[in-house]
Amino acid sequence: MPSVLSRVTRRLAGFGFLCYVVAYLDRVNVGFAATALKHDLHLTDSAYGLGSGLFFVGYCLFEIPSNLVLERVGARLWIARIMIGWGLVSVATMFVSGQGTFFAARVLLGIAEAGFFPGMILYLTYWIPASDRARVGALFMTAAPVSFILGAPISDALLRLDGTMGLRGWQWLFIAEGLPAVVLGIAALFVLTDRPELAAWLAPKEREWLARRMDEDRASRPAAIRGSILPAMSSPKVWLLSVVYFLNTLVTYGVFLWFPTILRDAAGGSSMGLTLLSAIPFAGALVAMVLIGRHSDRTGERKGHVAACALTGAAGLFVAILFPRSVPLLIAGFTLSQIGQRSVMSVFWAIPPMLLAGTAAAAGIALINAIGNLGGFVGPTVMGALRQGTGVYTGGLLVLAAALVVEAVLVMTLRLPGPHSKLTRADAR
Numbered sequence: 001m002p003s004v005l006s007r008v009t010r011r012l013a014g015f016g017f018l019c020y021v022v023a024y025l026d027r028v029n030v031g032f033a034a035t036a037l038k039h040d041l042h043l044t045d046s047a048y049g050l051g052s053g054l055f056f057v058g059y060c061l062f063e064i065p066s067n068l069v070l071e072r073v074g075a076r077l078w079i080a081r082i083m084i085g086w087g088l089v090s091v092a093t094m095f096v097s098g099q100g101t102f103f104a105a106r107v108l109l110g111i112a113e114a115g116f117f118p119g120m121i122l123y124l125t126y127w128i129p130a131s132d133r134a135r136v137g138a139l140f141m142t143a144a145p146v147s148f149i150l151g152a153p154i155s156d157a158l159l160r161l162d163g164t165m166g167l168r169g170w171q172w173l174f175i176a177e178g179l180p181a182v183v184l185g186i187a188a189l190f191v192l193t194d195r196p197e198l199a200a201w202l203a204p205k206e207r208e209w210l211a212r213r214m215d216e217d218r219a220s221r222p223a224a225i226r227g228s229i230l231p232a233m234s235s236p237k238v239w240l241l242s243v244v245y246f247l248n249t250l251v252t253y254g255v256f257l258w259f260p261t262i263l264r265d266a267a268g269g270s271s272m273g274l275t276l277l278s279a280i281p282f283a284g285a286l287v288a289m290v291l292i293g294r295h296s297d298r299t300g301e302r303k304g305h306v307a308a309c310a311l312t313g314a315a316g317l318f319v320a321i322l323f324p325r326s327v328p329l330l331i332a333g334f335t336l337s338q339i340g341q342r343s344v345m346s347v348f349w350a351i352p353p354m355l356l357a358g359t360a361a362a363a364g365i366a367l368i369n370a371i372g373n374l375g376g377f378v379g380p381t382v383m384g385a386l387r388q389g390t391g392v393y394t395g396g397l398l399v400l401a402a403a404l405v406v407e408a409v410l411v412m413t414l415r416l417p418g419p420h421s422k423l424t425r426a427d428a429r
Helices: 002-032 034-040 045-053 055-061 063-073 075-095 099-113 116-125 130-141 143-159 169-191 204-219 230-234 236-256 259-267 272-277 280-299 303-322 327-348 358-373 375-390 394-412
Strands: none
Touching: 002 034, 002 045, 002 075, 002 099, 002 116, 002 130, 002 143, 002 169, 002 204, 002 236, 002 259, 034 045, 034 169, 034 259, 045 055, 045 099, 045 375, 055 063, 055 099, 055 358, 055 375, 063 075, 063 116, 063 358, 075 099, 075 116, 075 169, 116 130, 116 358, 130 143, 130 280, 130 327, 143 169, 143 272, 143 280, 143 327, 230 358, 236 303, 236 327, 236 358, 236 375, 236 394, 259 272, 259 327, 272 327, 280 303, 280 327, 303 327, 303 394, 327 394, 358 375, 375 394
């Protein structure tokens, strides 16, 4: 029943998309406020890069416990708890007053948000068959480029409130972009349903069909890594996927948290026109993610898509390296980079459910996301340190481009089953 899957996608992936837009805004809004924060809090480039990346320290420590709790208590309550918590912490960031409190706020935000993304990835595996996951995952994960497209003009407008009611512009930024998470967290209690068989918003026959379809989907996964934590945690393939995701995330946040500053420096200042231009790379990524996700689902091929996208992303960064002072060519380079690198995400998260099921899926997906998101600490930190040490962005961008090349090589070594085959115990490991 394609109509049932369409309804599920609109309701659950659509709501998850809204939540993820807000989550990404709350992660990366420090990138839009970088200049003001560095001035008011007396932060060096290195300290700003370190503080931006510290989000992922707390985030990664609590990923696996959070996903295990979600699998036990259900997504409805746990996603609501996560969102309300991170929204309150994001709003409280308005009170930071120096380097120490900035660092602490970023760590606390990571702890509060831990488990949202892998929780939603796990949750969607309860509702969406494997054959449709790249497409639906792409719709969910387009939230990242959308957050930048919307975040650039919104954040610029909020920063212009500087001095209103005695608050700095960056304080208004944290207030206005943190409160929506609290509202959506409350809404999650009414929108999300833990399992297909409990979906009162589907007709009885639709519930029965979807529950049976998902049972068949789960039965096709490898019994070797079903229902326990240890096999998932010790699987070489899970660790390889963690490294691949680490390299991709390193680039994601190295770009997200430094691109506005790179563009401003190339242009010699900021303006609303420049802010709007900065959305172009992410608009390109938005379209590419959906198209590439659909193509991967049609062909049933995964790792070749990931590798090709990673190499495309690296090529775009090399363009940006070659033309550091040309705003049009910088935007062109970053557009190519985002089309490739962000489209990795459309396909990548369709791979772990091919290898994992049950509690093992909760632990394995959380482990991949936890280890992978350490790249969110490394990327901005390396960019900041190399920028401070050399005075240019070339070294940092070279590191990001190299990471994507290595990512492409590693993912091609991964042995996966065909689109219609079952894994054996040896394949799983």
